[in-house]
Amino acid sequence: MSKLFDYIGDGEFFPGGSIYPNPKESSLFLSLGHHVDVYFPLRKRSRISAPFVFSGERFEQKKQASIEVLPDECLFEVFRRLPGGQERSACACVSKRWLMLLSSIRRDEICTNKTTQTLEPEERLISNKADDSSEFNKKDEVINSNGNKFEAEAEDQEIEGDGYLSRCLEGKKATDVRLAAIAVGTGCHGGLGKLSIRGSNSTRGVTNLGLKAIARGCPSLRALSLWNVSYVGDEGLLEIANRCHMLEKLDLCQCPAISDKALMAIAKNCPNLTSLTIESCKNIGNESLQAVGRCCPNLKSISIKNCPLVGDQGIASLMSSASYVLAKVKLQALNISDVSLAVIGHYGKAVTDLVLNGLQNVSERGFWVMGNSHGLQKLRSFTITSCHGVTDLGLEAVGKGCPNLKQFCLRKCAFLSDNGLVSFAKAAVSLESLQLEECHRVTQLGFFGVLVNCGGKLKALALANCFGIKDLVLGYPMMSICNSNSLRSLSIRNCPGFGNASLAMLGQFCPQLQRVDLSGLHGITD
Numbered sequence: 001m002s003k004l005f006d007y008i009g010d011g012e013f014f015p016g017g018s019i020y021p022n023p024k025e026s027s028l029f030l031s032l033g034h035h036v037d038v039y040f041p042l043r044k045r046s047r048i049s050a051p052f053v054f055s056g057e058r059f060e061q062k063k064q065a066s067i068e069v070l071p072d073e074c075l076f077e078v079f080r081r082l083p084g085g086q087e088r089s090a091c092a093c094v095s096k097r098w099l100m101l102l103s104s105i106r107r108d109e110i111c112t113n114k115t116t117q118t119l120e121p122e123e124r125l126i127s128n129k130a131d132d133s134s135e136f137n138k139k140d141e142v143i144n145s146n147g148n149k150f151e152a153e154a155e156d157q158e159i160e161g162d163g164y165l166s167r168c169l170e171g172k173k174a175t176d177v178r179l180a181a182i183a184v185g186t187g188c189h190g191g192l193g194k195l196s197i198r199g200s201n202s203t204r205g206v207t208n209l210g211l212k213a214i215a216r217g218c219p220s221l222r223a224l225s226l227w228n229v230s231y232v233g234d235e236g237l238l239e240i241a242n243r244c245h246m247l248e249k250l251d252l253c254q255c256p257a258i259s260d261k262a263l264m265a266i267a268k269n270c271p272n273l274t275s276l277t278i279e280s281c282k283n284i285g286n287e288s289l290q291a292v293g294r295c296c297p298n299l300k301s302i303s304i305k306n307c308p309l310v311g312d313q314g315i316a317s318l319m320s321s322a323s324y325v326l327a328k329v330k331l332q333a334l335n336i337s338d339v340s341l342a343v344i345g346h347y348g349k350a351v352t353d354l355v356l357n358g359l360q361n362v363s364e365r366g367f368w369v370m371g372n373s374h375g376l377q378k379l380r381s382f383t384i385t386s387c388h389g390v391t392d393l394g395l396e397a398v399g400k401g402c403p404n405l406k407q408f409c410l411r412k413c414a415f416l417s418d419n420g421l422v423s424f425a426k427a428a429v430s431l432e433s434l435q436l437e438e439c440h441r442v443t444q445l446g447f448f449g450v451l452v453n454c455g456g457k458l459k460a461l462a463l464a465n466c467f468g469i470k471d472l473v474l475g476y477p478m479m480s481i482c483n484s485n486s487l488r489s490l491s492i493r494n495c496p497g498f499g500n501a502s503l504a505m506l507g508q509f510c511p512q513l514q515r516v517d518l519s520g521l522h523g524i525t526d
Helices: 002-006 023-028 072-079 085-092 096-103 114-118 121-134 176-189 208-217 234-243 260-269 286-295 312-321 338-347 364-372 392-401 418-427 444-453 500-509
Strands: 029-031 037-039 052-055 058-061 141-143 149-151 165-170 192-198 223-227 249-253 275-279 301-305 328-332 353-357 381-385 407-411 433-437 460-464 489-493 515-519
Touching: 072 096, 085 096, 085 176, 096 176, 096 208, 165 176, 176 192, 176 208, 192 208, 208 234, 234 260, 260 286, 286 312, 312 338, 338 364, 364 392, 392 418, 418 444, 444 460, 444 500
Parallel strands: 165 192, 192 223, 223 249, 249 275, 275 301, 301 328, 328 353, 353 381, 381 407, 407 433, 433 460, 460 489, 489 515
Antiparallel strands: 029 037, 052 058, 141 149
16 A cells, blocks of 8 residues: 555556456546546445545545436426316425425416317316216325325215215314315315315414415315304405305304405405305404405305394495395394384395394394385294393284294294294294294284184294293183194193193194193193
């Protein structure tokens, strides 16, 4: 080795002969040029995977080429040029990074090949159906290189009638990664039509990122339900409004980060909206309801519960704008007054189902005006719960103003008495089903008065927790002449005053009963 390092000059390396006794060992020292030499020790394993390169005083190590060194922009351009949905799903299985990149590609950014563009409409339809049928039974799941499994297929796997898929994520399954997998995986299976997110993962919950992935990859979305997703705000719902113009049903429950801004965007960009449910959303108020009334001409169902910013202005604007299409109205625990009920009575020309629950600021005047406005001519079902404004006078006006009312339910109406109930039964000539619960001022007189004055169409009667009913022997002049032959179903539960005498009278008066439910009646004996 001393001869090797003492050598200086351009002549032979060792004039006396080779420095290696074995000629093959001379290959250990290879010349790559005038300036670079690489030494490969064959007899000793190297501790590094790449060779060392010496160039003067410089020292560097070669790195293996890998696609992972490409930036996201390059991978994005590669992914958007993939020929089909199967290829994109296969790439999504590589890693979480690739999955999130694929989910960020919008449908209009995907490059289609020339063959697909030249297909005739009939051929394209046949090919799509063939792809859908061949992939129908496969799960939309993504597995990364570490073996972690991201299932994009949720519990609800049924196919909607129009060919779109339905997915539901609940609790721990509700994460952004699963939403991204759904956005990528459902593209080659007909598209996502219905998405329901109930709850959220405590550590990796659903955020705006996951909802954006759905918006970009699922423009066919028609029904969206968000329940108790506190991390989803206006940003995610705005993306849905801008991308999913076919949206028909929106359900928002306990979404504190969503405000009027997002709901107004939905109203402006989704004209096909037919059903809207808002519950416990503290930042949604009158402004968004006004936009819904103006921009959604097909709205048929509205349900609003426990939204403190919603008042008379929003309800009045919504009802007046959707007067001829809105069929189902449900208002619960809102800060509205008699004005809203008056507007409903005047503009509710198409309303068939009406639910009023917990309206503490509505008085007797509101129900009286609603009934005397004669706008609820098509009303078929009416439910009132915990409204102190329900009195004898207001209920009689409702009966007269709703001639086609068939189902009526009263719960926790403390100011209603026998006179109001009998007057309502006389006015509501089309009534077929009546349910009373916790109406303690209604007595046996009102109960049998309904049977006498119901007009011969009453088919079902139910009483529950009505403590005002006492077991008394009453003498109705019409009971010996007229029988209630129309009544088929009777349910009396937890009415302790209903005893043997009342039951005997009921048996004589209703000979056509087919279904009887008696429970919690301690006054009845064998």
